[in-house]
Amino acid sequence: MPAPRTLRQSFYAGPTLTVAEALLGKVLVHRTPAGTASGRIVEVEAYIGEDDPACHAAPGPTARNEPLYGPPGIAYVYLNYGMHYLVNAVTEPAGSPAAVLLRALEPLEGLDLMRRRRALGGRQAPSDDDLCRGPGNLTRALGITLAQNRMRLYDSELLIQDRGEVPKAIVWTTRIGLTVGVDHQWRAYVVGSTAVSGRRTKNVERGT
């Protein structure tokens, strides 16, 4: 296996769908005083521009969505449903608001740290496959909160690395959990990964 190489800022500057697909197989790493936790990205969704009604940029620039309008390679973290943090990688040049939502990881390092974080609040720690399954769960497992909002994914405690692994097969489907913008097939995942969110039996694997 090649040495881990942190993705450079230029990686994120391209078209969002291209970056989204390229992120599958890469490794999200969060280094904290409590330890390092990481996982292989196996599911993503693209949110592209003010014309995408599901994108946070749809209402135009606001205080919350400002990172989307900034330079690529920045983490955009926000609180969803009052209790879950969701993490995105900002894409495309500054002024073009778009990002890739990270929806699921296959845990690689810091499994015990992930279990402890997921078990907070008197819950029982889930199985390894479920530790980072779902966008709210992976941020919980990696300890990602608003404190990581706006961090540089190419130069900070929160990184994405290329470890030389390329998914054998990926699939594009409609995005999950939306009431608008349902027409776009902007969700991509690695075929066969047990960490992909959604009902396992409903992850129908059609050809690309």
Added chain:
DNA sequence: CGTTCGATGCACT
């Protein structure tokens, strides 16, 4: 196995 529904905080109208 499946579906429904409450929790919970804040950005935005």
Added chain:
DNA sequence: GTGCATCGAACGT
């Protein structure tokens, strides 16, 4: 006041 880029417990089949 309304509506979320969610999760998991509770309940029905």
